[in-house]
Amino acid sequence: MTWRVAKSLLTLRDQIDAAVPNRSKASDGTIGDANHRNRNSDHNPWYGPGIVTAIDITHDPANGVDIDRLTDELAASRDPRIKYIIANGLILDSRPQYNPWRWVKYNGPNPHTRHFHLSVMPNPSCDDPRPWNLPSLKPNPSGGGSSPATDYEKLYREQNPEVVQMDLIVGRHSRYVQVPKGAKRVCIACPRDKMSARIQWHGSGYPSTKGQFPDPDLNNRDAKFVAKDSVHMDIHAMRPWYVNIPKGARGFRVNWTYTPRGDRDSYVAYLGFEF
Numbered sequence: 543m544t545w546r547v548a549k550s551l552l553t554l555r556d557q558i559d560a561a562v563p564n565r566s567k568a569s570d571g572t573i574g575d576a577n578h579r580n581r582n583s584d585h586n587p588w589y590g591p592g593i594v595t596a597i598d599i600t601h602d603p604a605n606g607v608d609i610d611r612l613t614d615e616l617a618a619s620r621d622p623r624i625k626y627i628i629a630n631g632l633i634l635d636s637r638p639q640y641n642p643w644r645w646v647k648y649n650g651p652n653p654h655t656r657h658f659h660l661s662v663m664p665n666p667s668c669d670d671p672r673p674w675n676l677p678s679l680k681p682n683p684s685g686g687g688s689s690p691a692t693d694y695e696k697l698y699r700e701q702n703p704e705v706v707q708m709d710l711i712v713g714r715h716s717r718y719v720q721v722p723k724g725a726k727r728v729c730i731a732c733p734r735d736k737m738s739a740r741i742q743w744h745g746s747g748y749p750s751t752k753g754q755f756p757d758p759d760l761n762n763r764d765a766k767f768v769a770k771d772s773v774h775m776d777i778h779a780m781r782p783w784y785v786n787i788p789k790g791a792r793g794f795r796v797n798w799t800y801t802p803r804g805d806r807d808s809y810v811a812y813l814g815f816e817f
């Protein structure tokens with residue numbers, strides 16, 4: 543039987559290949575192997591005239607293909623072409639009968655740590671060739687190479703050799719963090735169970751604020767809020783929260799709560815920056 547891959551999935555692969563031409567394809571796939579053919583799988587050419595409606599893309603974070611990041615971006619896009627996504631032991635399904643658009647534990651035989659799986663809907667939208675909304679794949683506008691952004695990151699690492707830790711102990715916690723020069727995103731990773739976090743963005747406010755938001759940890763005691771709080775109630779193990787830093791933010795207070803479910807009652811989460 544002749545078969546082909548849904549055009550929306552070829553667009554996705556082309557987008558990733560264009561942004562990350564040297565990525566590993568070790569765990570890529572479209573049409574199923576013999577193992578897939580024996581069961582119900584979107585990797586089989588089952589829809590319409592022999593259309594495969596699923597793709598696997600290899601996890602290769604060293605070269606810029608981080609399946610957590612890409613699948614979070616796909617989830618955030620709520621693209622109606624998405625049927626479901628599987629990555630790192632979690633599945634997100636768009637269909638109303640399956641907790642739509644929420645990451646839940648995936649209990650299939652393969653936890654999908656080496657690739658992510660995307661199935662598109664078995665309807666004509668699967669051949670919609672429009673690009674996917676994946677902000678992290680956008681080419682670097684400064685053209686890469688020795689851009690100043692790279693220097694900021696180096697500077698930050700030299701000045702802050704220790705990673706910012708957030709103690710994961712039962713209850714509510716809070717700390718103040720300065721935004722380093724050149725930072726574009728905050729990343730909070732919770733290695734165990736789940737946490738929730740709220741970020742309150744502060745910028746310089748003097749003279750209008752006159753100490754309105756004094757903060758013992760803050761050098762600039764005349765801060766003002768510069769954006770709405772960023773909130774994530776459900777930061778999973780293995781699925782870091784990436785937050786764009788709003789314009790004018792010089793620092794932020796991060797408040798978090800943690801509810802342990804395992805045998806130990808304390809862990810540590812990490813807060814980092816992307817430049």
Ligand SMILES: [Zn+2]
Binds near residue numbers: 596598660
């Ligand atoms: Zn797959």
